[in-house]
Amino acid sequence: MTDLLSMRGVSVTYRTETGDVPAVRDVDLELASGEIVGLAGESGCGKSTLASTILRLQPQTATVTGEVLFEGRDVLTMGWGDLRALRWAGASMVFQGALHSLNPVRRVGDQIAEPIRVHTPEVPDEQVRARVGELLEQVGMPAVRARAYPHQLSGGQKQRVMIAMALACRPRLIVADEPTTALDVMVQAQVLDVLSALVHELGVGMLMISHDLSVLAELCDRIVVMYGGRVIETGPSKMVFGEALHPYADALSAAFPRVGDRAARFAPSGLPGDPPDPAALPPGCAFAPRCPRAIEDCTLAVPELLSFGDDRSAACIRLAEVS
Numbered sequence: 001m002t003d004l005l006s007m008r009g010v011s012v013t014y015r016t017e018t019g020d021v022p023a024v025r026d027v028d029l030e031l032a033s034g035e036i037v038g039l040a041g042e043s044g045c046g047k048s049t050l051a052s053t054i055l056r057l058q059p060q061t062a063t064v065t066g067e068v069l070f071e072g073r074d075v076l077t078m079g080w081g082d083l084r085a086l087r088w089a090g091a092s093m094v095f096q097g098a099l100h101s102l103n104p105v106r107r108v109g110d111q112i113a114e115p116i117r118v119h120t121p122e123v124p125d126e127q128v129r130a131r132v133g134e135l136l137e138q139v140g141m142p143a144v145r146a147r148a149y150p151h152q153l154s155g156g157q158k159q160r161v162m163i164a165m166a167l168a169c170r171p172r173l174i175v176a177d178e179p180t181t182a183l184d185v186m187v188q189a190q191v192l193d194v195l196s197a198l199v200h201e202l203g204v205g206m207l208m209i210s211h212d213l214s215v216l217a218e219l220c221d222r223i224v225v226m227y228g229g230r231v232i233e234t235g236p237s238k239m240v241f242g243e244a245l246h247p248y249a250d251a252l253s254a255a256f257p258r259v260g261d262r263a264a265r266f267a268p269s270g271l272p273g274d275p276p277d278p279a280a281l282p283p284g285c286a287f288a289p290r291c292p293r294a295i296e297d298c299t300l301a302v303p304e305l306l307s308f309g310d311d312r313s314a315a316c317i318r319l320a321e322v323s
């Protein structure tokens with residue numbers, strides 16, 4: 001078990017009018033202080049649902065089972081007082097689509113100051129203002145931009161403000177859910193640089209979610225790949241991106257060719273079909289209908305996530321052949 005985050009057997013099922021949607025199934029995930037772990041997978045595979053359990057932010061229609069241990073304490077069963085302290089001060093989140101979640105009629109400096117004021121009301125105003133300036137400078141913006149309203153900032157600057165908010169109460173863990181998807185590639189690279197520099201400088205842990213494996217490979221120490229709500233591969237990021245074991249992780253990796261990779265240029269690869277409906281997964285391996293290596297046995301049982309060497313694992317019955 002790691003010191004910071006240890007998720008064990010986590011499953012999340014949404015109740016809907018048309019029936020239950022088991023969005024996350026029996027997921028284990030470990031994240032140590034100072035480590036950046038990437039969570040990858042196509043749309044609908046359960047990344048945001050899994051991430052929402054870390055701060056217990058899932059909607060009331062969701063039933064969560066398993067354990068989400070933050071610094072050894074289970075987030076799923078802790079009392080409201082402890083949960084309030086955990087949110088922002090222990091762990092914080094940069095949301096998917098965060099660009100639109102800033103309040104348009106409040107100066108960004110006041111919005112960054114808010115969690116500091118809520119969690120440490122005894123800190124005098126002057127010190128809060130100084131801290132807001134320091135946070136803006138940490139994310140590469142001049143302190144005077146605290147007076148700006150969101151509409152006066154570019155997309156990249158707004159995203160930096162969101163990161164400054166997430167850092168405001170000095171959390172030990174940041175959960176970043178597609179923090180740069182809405183930005184153009186150049187700004188995306190700048191924002192990701194800021195994030196990774198801060199994580200390393202401040203020694204906090206980060207769970208970074210993206211469907212883009214190449215972004216994760218650049219930034220993360222390890223990558224966890226999900227499919228149909230389950231983890232299907234984990235390992236050091238350069239290996240999962242470059243030499244994936246599982247056919248799905250391999251296809252996902254091939255969908256984002258490396259710069260200068262001539263072979264990929266001349267043989268562009270894609271993944272046929274769509275990810276499965278979590279409420280109606282195919283029998284056995286959920287990837288079987290799209291898998292180029294599928295054989296009849298693949299549909300008989302859900303493949304177990306097996307260790308492969310010291311630091312890798314994958315869930316594919318043909319793993320022995322791949323190795």
Ligand SMILES: Nc1ncnc2c1ncn2[C@@H]1O[C@H](COP(=O)(O)OP(=O)(O)OP(=O)(O)O)[C@@H](O)[C@H]1O
Pocket residue numbers: 014015016021023041042043044045046047048049050059061096211277278
């Ligand atoms: N509140 C909800 N009620 C019912 N079903 C939901 C709810 N939120 C998500 N789902 C379903 O759960 C599954 C997983 O969704 P989730 O948002 O976790 O996927 P994701 O991997 O984050 O996808 P994306 O890359 O598009 O953000 C999807 O099938 C989605 O439709």
Ligand code: SF4
Pocket residue numbers: 246247248285286287288289291292293294295298303315316317318
């Ligand atoms: S178990 Fe079979 S279908 Fe699933 S990934 Fe492996 S080869 Fe493909």
Ligand SMILES: [Mg+2]
Pocket residue numbers: 047048049096177
């Ligand atoms: Mg999502």
